Amino acid sequence: MATxxxxxxxxxxxxxxxxxxYFTVALVLLGAQVLFGLxxxxxxxxxxxxxxxxxxxxxxxxxxxxxxxxxxxxxxGSVYWLLEEESEHEVAGLKLGNLIFWxxxxxxxxxxxxxxxxxxxxxxxxxxxxxxxxxxxxEAPRWADIGIVVSVLVVFYNVAATFSKGRYTxxxxxxxxxxxALFGIYLAGMFYTTNISVDxxxxxxxxxxxxxxxxxxxxxxxxxxGLMRVLGVRRKIVETWLYIEVALMxxxxxxxxxxxxxxxxxxxYWFSIGGFFSALEPVPLVAMVVHAVFDAGARxxxxxxxxxxxxxxxxxxxxxxxxxVWGFMHTLPxxxxxxxxxxxxxxxxxxxxxxxxxxxxxxxxxxALQYWRGKTWMAGELPGNGWKWKWSLGLLxxxxxxxxxxMLVSGYVQSQIERAIEGSSWIGYFAAQAHPWFVQGMWWRExxxxxxxxxxxxxxxxxxxxxxxxxxxxxxxxxxx
Amino acid sequence: MATSQWWASESFWRKTAIWVTGGxxxxxxxxxxxxxxxxxxxxxxxxxxxxxxxxxxxxFDEQRKVQVPTIGAEEPLFGKVLxxxxxxxxxxxxxxxxxxxxxxxxxxxxxxxxxxxxDLTKAWLDQYWGTRDSREEQMVEFIxxxxxxxxxxxxxxxxxxxxxxxxxxxxxxxxxxxxxIDTNGFPYNFKSIEQEx
Numbered sequence: 001m002a003t004x005x006x007x008x009x010x011x012x013x014x015x016x017x018x019x020x021x022y023f024t025v026a027l028v029l030l031g032a033q034v035l036f037g038l039x040x041x042x043x044x045x046x047x048x049x050x051x052x053x054x055x056x057x058x059x060x061x062x063x064x065x066x067x068x069x070x071x072x073x074x075x076x077g078s079v080y081w082l083l084e085e086e087s088e089h090e091v092a093g094l095k096l097g098n099l100i101f102w103x104x105x106x107x108x109x110x111x112x113x114x115x116x117x118x119x120x121x122x123x124x125x126x127x128x129x130x131x132x133x134x135x136x137x138x139e140a141p142r143w144a145d146i147g148i149v150v151s152v153l154v155v156f157y158n159v160a161a162t163f164s165k166g167r168y169t170x171x172x173x174x175x176x177x178x179x180x181a182l183f184g185i186y187l188a189g190m191f192y193t194t195n196i197s198v199d200x201x202x203x204x205x206x207x208x209x210x211x212x213x214x215x216x217x218x219x220x221x222x223x224x225x226g227l228m229r230v231l232g233v234r235r236k237i238v239e240t241w242l243y244i245e246v247a248l249m250x251x252x253x254x255x256x257x258x259x260x261x262x263x264x265x266x267x268x269y270w271f272s273i274g275g276f277f278s279a280l281e282p283v284p285l286v287a288m289v290v291h292a293v294f295d296a297g298a299r300x301x302x303x304x305x306x307x308x309x310x311x312x313x314x315x316x317x318x319x320x321x322x323x324x325v326w327g328f329m330h331t332l333p334x335x336x337x338x339x340x341x342x343x344x345x346x347x348x349x350x351x352x353x354x355x356x357x358x359x360x361x362x363x364x365x366x367x368a369l370q371y372w373r374g375k376t377w378m379a380g381e382l383p384g385n386g387w388k389w390k391w392s393l394g395l396l397x398x399x400x401x402x403x404x405x406x407m408l409v410s411g412y413v414q415s416q417i418e419r420a421i422e423g424s425s426w427i428g429y430f431a432a433q434a435h436p437w438f439v440q441g442m443w444w445r446e447x448x449x450x451x452x453x454x455x456x457x458x459x460x461x462x463x464x465x466x467x468x469x470x471x472x473x474x475x476x477x478x479x480x481x
Numbered sequence: 482m483a484t485s486q487w488w489a490s491e492s493f494w495r496k497t498a499i500w501v502t503g504g505x506x507x508x509x510x511x512x513x514x515x516x517x518x519x520x521x522x523x524x525x526x527x528x529x530x531x532x533x534x535x536x537x538x539x540x541f542d543e544q545r546k547v548q549v550p551t552i553g554a555e556e557p558l559f560g561k562v563l564x565x566x567x568x569x570x571x572x573x574x575x576x577x578x579x580x581x582x583x584x585x586x587x588x589x590x591x592x593x594x595x596x597x598x599x600d601l602t603k604a605w606l607d608q609y610w611g612t613r614d615s616r617e618e619q620m621v622e623f624i625x626x627x628x629x630x631x632x633x634x635x636x637x638x639x640x641x642x643x644x645x646x647x648x649x650x651x652x653x654x655x656x657x658x659x660x661x662i663d664t665n666g667f668p669y670n671f672k673s674i675e676q677e678x
Contacts, residue, residue: 047635052628058586120583122578122645123580123644123648132581134581136586136595174498192577195522196659197591197662200590200593236491244494246498247498250498254508254509255508261516263667264593265520267516337669341600423672425609425672426599426604429600433633434634
């Protein structure tokens with residue numbers, strides 16, 4: 001039935017057919033993120049570029065919103081991907097799930113068009129409902145918020161009902177609870193208040209508890225599945241690790257929220273709580289590295305999908321360095337006083353989102369393609385020695401590391417000149433922005449951004465061609481069982 | 482792995498995960514219940530909107546060893562004393578305008594946002610506005626049409642965002658009110674505009 005080397009949806013189960021739709025949109029949005037990131041980065045160097053046509057705030061908004069949405073699409077796709085295999089049951093309510101995919105995708109399209117074409121509105125609540133909420137990361141207007149909540153509830157229903165009807169695995173249980181938390185937390189960002197301290201208090205519930213708690217658990221589930229699928233690790237081992245990671249992630253991440261409550265008007269006791277718990281946040285990420293690298297080493301890295309395995313390892317290290325080390329560097333209030341809201345944050349944000357999330361979703365793209373092409377060969381000895389996936393892996397990772405370090409250099413300059421010496425005044429801000437060291441960092445960032453973009457183009461090319469016309473069947477992962 | 486140690490067992494870690502998650506969340510809820518009253522409008526840390534009727538300063542506190550906002554003599558915004566409702570309406574218009582114009586994707590507010598333009602936490606107190614007397618009108622005019630004004634030496638300019646006169650006054654009120662929030666000393670070492678008579 002399976003046709004080797006040909007993209008054929010007959011090779012996929014129902015959930016997987018829906019998953020590849022989510023993955024496709026995710027990849028397109030990643031492209032949008034890269035493009036608008038390049039624009040925004042260039043505006044630091046050429047401030048008149050697109051002035052009053054496509055200003056920095058618009059480019060930056062599309063850049064970070066495309067990020068949030070493509071990662072979310074990647075997660076939803078990954079969940080649908082593993083759902084039937086994990087539960088050993090057909091997806092319950094798949095038709096509704098398909099409908100919701102189209103509803104959500106249409107909504108995203110409209111939101112982006114409004115961002116680009118309307119951009120801003122009058123200072124009324126109607127603007128927040130129809131155009132732009134103006135709160136970083138969750139700019140989506142209120143009508144779209146409601147759409148998102150309805151959509152994710154449907155996905156939640158698909159997942160919970162499928163596991164209930166089929167087999168409830170450890171991964172399944174964690175996934176269902178995590179998705180419930182993910183959707184519940186989003187509600188905390190859906191109201192207007194004039195009090196900006198209260199506004200930012202709840203806004204961080206959404207941003208932090210998504211990115212530094214529920215998303216981390218989501219990728220831990222995907223990692224557990226990925227290691228079983230690609231490396232053939234025993235379920236008992238990955239699930240025990242999963243519970244350890246959940247305990248450590250939620251144990252540090254939930255109260256680690258406090259590191260966003262240093263300077264927004266909240267009481268001083270958040271210094272100790274936020275400082276202590278967020279300093280622990282790297283611990284689970286170390287555990288993940290140990291877990292992934294040990295499992296790979298124990299099998300002499302013998303696996304069924306080389307690109308996916310490489311991206312899983314990139315995820316383990318990227319998560320640890322980007323989220324863990326780069327976050328830890330400026331998480332204590334005594335240093336954060338000077339780094340808060342500078343290019344430090346941008347540096348950390350880039351490596352963390354890429355290392356923790358982009359990498360593992362790219363791994364899932366490769367897993368999906370392998371099956372979509374009829375469980376084709378994706379281990380060693382690919383045509384051209386697999387140069388496309390190797391080069392795109394290299395360009396994307398080096399490009400991202402380069403951007404991160406460049407922004408960190410600029411961030412040092414900013415935190416010292418603007419923050420420590422000049423005290424965050426207008427004059428101080430521009431004294432730092434004009435400093436040759438800062439400007440140099442911005443040039444290097446753009447250069448590495450172009451390298452990253454080249455890696456993206458190559459990634460798309462590889463995803464479109466890998467396994468095409470392949471005659472060898474997949475070498476299954478050697479299971480320990 | 483032939484271990485049957487309790488610390489390596491799946492069920493031990495499952496239970497730990499559940500208890501740690503539940504426990505942390507309960508603590509977070511309790512802390513939230515303690516924090517929210519302390520940052521409600523009209524509290525010590527987050528003053529009532531009518532604070533815009535007064536002079537606001539950012540002074541070094543000898544005990545906390547950081548700068549904290551202090552509320553001084555009556556110094557009404559745009560020369561008009563507002564009652565609590567009027568003040569709230571004006572600040573609300575300003576806050577809504579900052580959201581509707583997407584300020585946060587260039588600027589930071591309380592240090593959060595984007596890094597393409599200066600932080601607005603203490604914008605009301607910034608020396609850029611020249612003198613105390615010209616500040617209010619300077620700010621209104623700047624927000625309405627920043628495109629032709631001198632910003633800096635590197636050519637970065639704020640665009641015209643279609644802000645009306647009324648909205649601009651609201652934004653200034655919002656910025657004045659925001660400068661009165663006790664941010665635990667952020668930003669550090671800030672140099673304020675001269676406000677003495």
